[in-house]
Amino acid sequence: MRRGSLHMKLVLIMVLLIVSLMTVVGAFLINSVVGFYLKDFYTQINQAFSAETSLLRDLQTETEGEENGAQHIKSILDAYAGSLGVDGRNRNYYILDMEGNYLAGSDDAGGAALDYKPNLLNTMRTGQPSSQSDVAADYMDAAIPIQRGEESYIIYILDNRETVENLNSELFSLIVEALAFGLVISVLLSFLLSRTVVAPIRRLTAGAERVAAGDFSRKIEVNSQDEIGVLTDTFNGMAGQLQDTIQQVENERNKLDTLFLHMTDGVVAFSRSGAVIHANPAAGEMLCRTIGPDSDYTGLFGDVAPLERVLELEQPNYLQGEREVGGRFLELLLTPFDRESQGGVLVVIHDVTTLRRTEEMRREFVANVSHELRTPLTNIRSYAETLADSAGDMPPKMQADFLKVILNESDRMTHIVQDLLTLSRLDAGQTELKLLPFPFGRAVSDVYNAVLLEAQRHNHALSLELEPGLPEILADRERIIQVMMNVVSNAIKYTPDGGTIVISAGRTGEKVWMQVDDNGIGIPDPADRARIFERFYRVDKARSRESGGTGLGLSIAKELVDRHQGTLELVDRPGPGLSLRMTLPIGGPRHE
Numbered sequence: 001m002r003r004g005s006l007h008m009k010l011v012l013i014m015v016l017l018i019v020s021l022m023t024v025v026g027a028f029l030i031n032s033v034v035g036f037y038l039k040d041f042y043t044q045i046n047q048a049f050s051a052e053t054s055l056l057r058d059l060q061t062e063t064e065g066e067e068n069g070a071q072h073i074k075s076i077l078d079a080y081a082g083s084l085g086v087d088g089r090n091r092n093y094y095i096l097d098m099e100g101n102y103l104a105g106s107d108d109a110g111g112a113a114l115d116y117k118p119n120l121l122n123t124m125r126t127g128q129p130s131s132q133s134d135v136a137a138d139y140m141d142a143a144i145p146i147q148r149g150e151e152s153y154i155i156y157i158l159d160n161r162e163t164v165e166n167l168n169s170e171l172f173s174l175i176v177e178a179l180a181f182g183l184v185i186s187v188l189l190s191f192l193l194s195r196t197v198v199a200p201i202r203r204l205t206a207g208a209e210r211v212a213a214g215d216f217s218r219k220i221e222v223n224s225q226d227e228i229g230v231l232t233d234t235f236n237g238m239a240g241q242l243q244d245t246i247q248q249v250e251n252e253r254n255k256l257d258t259l260f261l262h263m264t265d266g267v268v269a270f271s272r273s274g275a276v277i278h279a280n281p282a283a284g285e286m287l288c289r290t291i292g293p294d295s296d297y298t299g300l301f302g303d304v305a306p307l308e309r310v311l312e313l314e315q316p317n318y319l320q321g322e323r324e325v326g327g328r329f330l331e332l333l334l335t336p337f338d339r340e341s342q343g344g345v346l347v348v349i350h351d352v353t354t355l356r357r358t359e360e361m362r363r364e365f366v367a368n369v370s371h372e373l374r375t376p377l378t379n380i381r382s383y384a385e386t387l388a389d390s391a392g393d394m395p396p397k398m399q400a401d402f403l404k405v406i407l408n409e410s411d412r413m414t415h416i417v418q419d420l421l422t423l424s425r426l427d428a429g430q431t432e433l434k435l436l437p438f439p440f441g442r443a444v445s446d447v448y449n450a451v452l453l454e455a456q457r458h459n460h461a462l463s464l465e466l467e468p469g470l471p472e473i474l475a476d477r478e479r480i481i482q483v484m485m486n487v488v489s490n491a492i493k494y495t496p497d498g499g500t501i502v503i504s505a506g507r508t509g510e511k512v513w514m515q516v517d518d519n520g521i522g523i524p525d526p527a528d529r530a531r532i533f534e535r536f537y538r539v540d541k542a543r544s545r546e547s548g549g550t551g552l553g554l555s556i557a558k559e560l561v562d563r564h565q566g567t568l569e570l571v572d573r574p575g576p577g578l579s580l581r582m583t584l585p586i587g588g589p590r591h592e
Contacts (some may be wrong), residue, residue, distance in 0.1 A: 048080065073104070090450070091157065092158055117158075144156075272344050328351055332347060384406060426560075440470050444505045465503050466505050473512055480584070483582060484582070489553075491578070495520030504516075515579065520578060565590065568583075
């Protein structure tokens with residue numbers, strides 16, 4: 001029904017056009033016929049009774065011995081009936097005296113019941129001819145006064161316009177027939193016109209529906225160069241442009257969705273009412289809660305800043321807040337978006353845990369290094385000033401002891417500086433591995449022999465357990481020895497005097513390993529165990545300072561082992577103490 005509406009409009013327009021045209025033509029024809037007969041009637045009467053005609057002279061000339069003038073007039077009018085158009089049926093004449101009494105005529109019955117018309121009354125009153133026409137009247141008449149001798153008469157000619165009415169009826173029938181024929185033609189033409197006009201519009205409608213459904217594969221065929229053809233061609237161009245635009249928008253949306261989905265920062269968008277519009281997985285993970293349709297701004301970030309306050313901000317201004325969730329430090333940035341379209345609030349969540357911990361470790365590092373360097377410098381200065389002040393008065397043995405202390409403190413400072421330089425080179429990527437084959441078992445034995453005296457000095461029971469047949473490995477021997485020494489030295493340092501330390505080594509597949517077990521103080525707190533390899537981190541800060549540690553040894557060792565594509569890790573074990581295990585590939589690191 002909706003598709004046929006234009007067709008029905010065309011049919012109605014054609015029908016109304018034909019009806020209007022036939023109505024105007026019919027009215028014009030009928031009025032023209034009436035006007036023609038009126039004009040012809042009065043022209044005929046005026047010409048017949050003009051002064052130049054013999055009829056008027058005959059009517060006015062009285063015969064000798066005439067007794068009944070009305071009868072003589074009747075005889076004359078009967079003779080001129082043809083020129084007057086008198087037929088005794090539709091048009092008649094009546095002879096009246098000046099008082100309007102009927103005397104004679106062509107219709108005695110009508111004369112006896114004659115209705116006095118305006119023209120007749122006017123002539124009776126004025127004695128002058130009267131032939132005023134009235135288109136709306138159903139008759140035509142004329143009154144002519146005649147002076148015959150001493151008598152005055154009125155010749156009244158009356159036409160009932162039956163001839164006009166009959167002709168109009170015929171015209172009306174003809175017009176109705178023409179109208180019916182015209183309506184049939186208009187309906188046929190409307191169908192043809194609708195096929196010509198509506199069919200392309202239907203194709204356009206179908207094409208628009210396909211485009212609205214997302215189907216841009218087919219173009220609408222252009223069959224003409226008229227306005228509809230131009231419209232169709234324009235629509236095809238618009239559809240192609242729309243397809244390109246949608247494709248570009250879709251690509252950009254996919255990029256944004258991928259970025260939004262996989263970005264490490266959390267993002268949550270809220271409407272102006274505070275309802276959640278969108279949230280990426282990182283936001284829920286950072287906040288340690290599920291963000292769904294039931295979540296709102298007040299429940300998530302209402303404690304940071306009220307929603308109304310954020311909406312009042314002018315871009316690029318924003319509010320900043322912090323929150324600690326699940327041991328992580330989160331930085332919150334709150335800003336409004338799309339104010340012109342009502343928009344809402346966007347909250348971006350940054351995980352600044354690493355930054356905060358790095359800052360904390362750096363502060364601790366500066367404090368530790370300052371303390372570690374200040375202590376030996378103070379000792380060196382004190383002993384040097386004492387030697388300078390007591391030169392020549394101090395016993396040689398005491399001088400030697402003072403110099404030994406100065407040398408030990410210098411070595412301690414040198415060790416700290418070397419650790420800092422090593423760390424700096426690792427960060428800058430300036431440390432290159434000197435890969436050479438060497439016996440892994442011999443290297444472990446050398447480390448054991450190097451620390452044996454130090455372990456005995458602390459009354460530790462230090463033992464070595466090597467699997468037979470340990471192979472050569474491709475590695476930087478100096479760096480691996482540095483790692484081994486660091487791990488074993490930590491075991492000796494953090495194990496109370498009289499402890500037990502076991503150095504073991506072996507092979508598993510294409511890898512070799514070395515493990516150091518002690519029964520010392522260990523690391524009971526899981527949080528500390530997870531951070532043992534972080535730079536600048538120390539479990540027992542007071543004990544580390546007493547033993548001269550800076551918190552860099554294990555982080556440097558871990559970095560060196562990682563460079564060899566090996567592992568350095570804590571091994572879970574029952575009872576007190578600590579177990580550290582180093583694993584290295586026999587064939588050395590692989591360069592991809």
